[in-house]
Amino acid sequence: MNKVTAFAAFAFAIGLSGCDRTEADAKQTVAAQLKDPSSAQFRNVITNGSIVCGEVNGKNSWGAYAGFTRFIAADEIVIMEPDGGEEHANARQSFDTSWSALCGPRKSYERRIAENERLIAEGEKLLEENR
Template sequence: MRTILVLCLALAGCSESFSAEMEIAAAELKDPSSAQFRHLTRVGNLVCGEINGKNSYGGYVGFEPFYVRDGKATLADKTGDNLIDVTNELRIVNTCADARLSQLNEKMKN
């Protein structure tokens, strides 16, 4: 967990307030200790961002969207196949994107 937090701080400048959600999301990876995070955002009880991890061959697969809600992580490549699941995922991704844009706009104003 300490490695994950250090990577997050180095890559994204995130705070420790995301540590529980980062641990939950990292547990979904093949190699949880390889987790890298960026663009972490909190919207109410939802934490979203991008996660990267190593595959079976030891190579990083690239950053993918993820979110953690109510103690459960959902990674972009593990979403449901039916229309209701996909629609819900799109709503969540849009919520995360809107929050991230708001954060960036605030940074630009300052």
């Protein structure tokens, strides 16, 4: 499945859902996908209309936290970021495309703010050095 097809299928499913998601509902649905739902830890959760995006960490079969993984939730649909193996390269690319389209604007805005803050700090440093 190419990335355009994957994105179109996800967008179609979202259109069919028609229901608004609350962050709490999305977290519950995402946690249910984990080996140990009660271990779910969330960060960087944003709501974009009826779509909830973020990162989740949960315990694996050995009881250790596996590391944060991005997710996209809409209604009862949850898509988790695929594993890092080479065999999942196409799935990761499709997920990244969906993430950029559905969750990206806020992230790119935050990156621009961070970049601007870095440039301002560099400029202030240069001004201080040249005084």
